[in-house]
Amino acid sequence: MAKPILTFENQLRIGEYAEGYRLYDLRCGNSAGREIKASLFFFLGMAMLFMLMREQFNILKLPVCTIVLLICIYMCCFFIYILPNMAKQRGERIYKSSHLLSEKYTFHVHQDYFIMQNEYESLKRYYTEIHDCIETDTLFLLIGGTEKKLIVIAKRCLEQEQCETLSHFFRKEMVHQYRRTRFRRRKKK
Amino acid sequence: MIENMQVSFLPTESDYVMMCLERQKYLTPKENRVLFPVAGIIDIVCGTLGMILRGESVFEMICWLLLIAAGLLILSYYDVIKPFFIAGSAASYYRYHQKDINSKTICINAESITVSDELHRISVPREYVYKIYQAKKTLFIFLDQEEFIYIPGRVIEEMPSLNK
Numbered sequence: 129m130a131k132p133i134l135t136f137e138n139q140l141r142i143g144e145y146a147e148g149y150r151l152y153d154l155r156c157g158n159s160a161g162r163e164i165k166a167s168l169f170f171f172l173g174m175a176m177l178f179m180l181m182r183e184q185f186n187i188l189k190l191p192v193c194t195i196v197l198l199i200c201i202y203m204c205c206f207f208i209y210i211l212p213n214m215a216k217q218r219g220e221r222i223y224k225s226s227h228l229l230s231e232k233y234t235f236h237v238h239q240d241y242f243i244m245q246n247e248y249e250s251l252k253r254y255y256t257e258i259h260d261c262i263e264t265d266t267l268f269l270l271i272g273g274t275e276k277k278l279i280v281i282a283k284r285c286l287e288q289e290q291c292e293t294l295s296h297f298f299r300k301e302m303v304h305q306y307r308r309t310r311f312r313r314r315k316k317k
Numbered sequence: 318m319i320e321n322m323q324v325s326f327l328p329t330e331s332d333y334v335m336m337c338l339e340r341q342k343y344l345t346p347k348e349n350r351v352l353f354p355v356a357g358i359i360d361i362v363c364g365t366l367g368m369i370l371r372g373e374s375v376f377e378m379i380c381w382l383l384l385i386a387a388g389l390l391i392l393s394y395y396d397v398i399k400p401f402f403i404a405g406s407a408a409s410y411y412r413y414h415q416k417d418i419n420s421k422t423i424c425i426n427a428e429s430i431t432v433s434d435e436l437h438r439i440s441v442p443r444e445y446v447y448k449i450y451q452a453k454k455t456l457f458i459f460l461d462q463e464e465f466i467y468i469p470g471r472v473i474e475e476m477p478s479l480n481k
Binding site: 218221222223225226227228229248249250251252253257273274275276 | 414417418436437438439440441444445447460461462463464466
């Protein structure tokens with residue numbers, strides 16, 4: 129077997145897995161496409177508001193429009209704030225229910241695939257199976273495959289140099305799948 | 318009761334589709350399976366009564382018919398509509414990922430559960446299994462709330478009753 133490019137150990141904490149699961153859910157879970165769903169309810173709500181302002185007092189239309197408007201406001205909040213939070217809580221529940229997620233894994237990163245293994249599990253995954261590689265300030269997420277679809281790597285477990293090597297490698301190896309999440313940079317005074 | 322068994326199989330398209338359908342059934346809350354048909358029937362009854370008693374113009378008739386149609390959709394949501402879409406998406410997923418689906422060997426004994434295929438191997442003690450769920454045509458072994466291993470019913474001659 130060829131020598132790995134990088135070898136490191138990784139042990140996840142509950143918060144890291146939950147954050148990873150939240151991003152996974154936003155990308156390809158229940159929360160995917162939430163902006164479109166929220167905007168549909170937003171436009172429906174706006175239409176109701178317009179009807180309320182335009183119509184003269186009508187005992188039938190007023191309560192119906194008000195109820196629909198309130199439902200639309202709730203659905204917008206649900207898709208934008210509540211659903212991602214629910215995904216994070218679900219991630220926490222999954223972590224608590226699993227004995228394997230809290231175990232320490234050793235990763236061997238090769239040119240075409242990586243192997244993650246510990247006492248109980250060994251997984252070899254080719255980069256062609258991965259359809260999303262997301263890098264955040266604290267995590268690497270590898271999404272894909274037919275089983276164990278979400279693999280989370282905490283940057284905390286890597287040294288600075290290893291982190292840069294891995295980031296550069298993923299960016300080079302998975303050109304179309306790789307994306308770096310945006311974050312605000314503070315202006316230097 | 319714990320029984321020993323060893324199975325080896327390559328999941329077929331029908332196995333995969335059946336697994337997705339039974340998993341969905343497992344995930345659906347029981348209240349929803351009761352509430353949806355009740356709501357659908359109420360909707361249909363209201364629509365029918367409205368059409369008979371208040372269906373005076375064509376526009377009103379269309380509104381009542383739409384209400385009945387909505388009732389039918391709600392009534393058949395969990396039994397017809399959702400399974401139809403899940404089966405369709407599962408079949409297309411299987412066809413697209415066919416090259417990534419490998420044959421599996423699963424060995425269950427009193428102490429541990431071992432699952433191995435070409436790329437993935439898990440060997441965990443029985444205490445690490447979150448839940449074993451036996452559906453009509455599939456046996457699910459949950460390692461946590463989401464991750465699971467499944468055995469199609471056709472590969473087990475007599476489905477053993479496995480309890481955690």
